[in-house]
Amino acid sequence: TSFGFRNVGTGEKQPLVNDVFHKVAKRYDIMNDVMSAGLHRAWKDAMIAALNPPRREGYRTLDVAGGTGDIAFRIIEASDRKAHSTVLDINGSMLAVGAERAEKKKLSANLDFVEANAEELPFAANSFDAYTIAFGIRNVPRIDVALKEAYRVLKRGGRLLVLEFSEVEMPLLDRFYDAWSFNAIPKFGKLITGDEAPYQYLVESIRKFPNQRDFAAMIKEAGFSRVSFTNYTGGIAALHSGWKI
Numbered sequence: 001t002s003f004g005f006r007n008v009g010t011g012e013k014q015p016l017v018n019d020v021f022h023k024v025a026k027r028y029d030i031m032n033d034v035m036s037a038g039l040h041r042a043w044k045d046a047m048i049a050a051l052n053p054p055r056r057e058g059y060r061t062l063d064v065a066g067g068t069g070d071i072a073f074r075i076i077e078a079s080d081r082k083a084h085s086t087v088l089d090i091n092g093s094m095l096a097v098g099a100e101r102a103e104k105k106k107l108s109a110n111l112d113f114v115e116a117n118a119e120e121l122p123f124a125a126n127s128f129d130a131y132t133i134a135f136g137i138r139n140v141p142r143i144d145v146a147l148k149e150a151y152r153v154l155k156r157g158g159r160l161l162v163l164e165f166s167e168v169e170m171p172l173l174d175r176f177y178d179a180w181s182f183n184a185i186p187k188f189g190k191l192i193t194g195d196e197a198p199y200q201y202l203v204e205s206i207r208k209f210p211n212q213r214d215f216a217a218m219i220k221e222a223g224f225s226r227v228s229f230t231n232y233t234g235g236i237a238a239l240h241s242g243w244k245i
C-alpha cells in the first residue's frame with residue numbers, strides 16, 4: 001500500500017498473530033486491563049455510545065476480530081438485549097473464551113460465533129446494520145482488503161466503526177506512552193503469561209499502524225462516506241467512523 005504498513009509480508013504475519021492470540025486467549029481479558037490501565041473499558045464504552053444501537057429487534061451487527069466478546073456484549077446490553085451480534089475471529093481459542101463469557105452473562109441467545117478471516121467474510125453482501133472492529137484491524141495483514149469486505153457486507157445506511165491504537169497527539173503524553181509501551185507492556189506480558197515476544201509484537205504493530213488521517217483516507221478508499229475520527233486519551237486510541245450510503 002502507499003501507507004508503508006508492510007513490514008512483515010502477508011504470508012508471515014498472520015501465523016505470527018495467530019500464535020500470539022492462541023497463547024494469550026485465557027489471560028487476554030486480564031492483560032487488557034493491566035496494559036491499558038483499565039482504559040480500554042472506557043474506550044469501548046465510548047465506541048458503543050457513538051454507535052448508539054437502537055432498542056429494536058432485527059438490528060444485526062458484526063464484530064470482527066471480536067475475540068472474547070467485549071464489543072458484542074456491550075452492543076447487546078446497550079440495545080436492551082434486542083440486537084443480534086455475530087462475533088467473528090480468526091482464532092478459535094479467543095472465541096472459546098468469548099462463548100464461555102457469553103454463557104455466564106446469559107447473552108448467548110443474541111450471539112453467534114464465527115471462526116473466519118476478516119479478509120474473507122463468509123456472509124452475503126448487504127447483511128449487517130453495523131460493522132465494528134476493536135483493536136483488531138492492525139493485526140490483519142491486508143487492511144485494504146478487510147475494509148472492502150466491511151463495505152460489502154454492510155447494508156446501505158450501515159455504519160463502520162473502528163477502534164484502534166493511534167498516534168498520540170499530546171506533547172508529554174507521547175513520551176510517557178513510549179516508555180510505557182516499549183518497556184512496561186512486554187515486561188507485564190512476560191510476568192503474566194511467561195512470554196515477552198507476543199507483547200513486543202503487539203507494541204510494534206501499534207507503531208506501524210497508519211495515523212488518524214492516513215487511516216481515514218484508507219476507509220474512504222474502500223468506499224465509505226462521511227468518514228471521521230475521534231481521539232481518545234490524547235490519541236492513544238482513536239475511533240474511526242464511516243457510512244455505506
Ligand code: SAM
Binds near residue numbers: 067094119136
Ligand atoms: N475486539 C476484542 C477486544 O477489543 O477486546 C479483541 C481484540 S484482540 C487485540 C485482536 C483479535 O484480532 C484477536 O482475537 C485475533 O485473533 C484477531 N485477528 C487477528 N487477525 C485476524 C484476521 N485476519 N481476521 C479476524 N480476526 C483476526
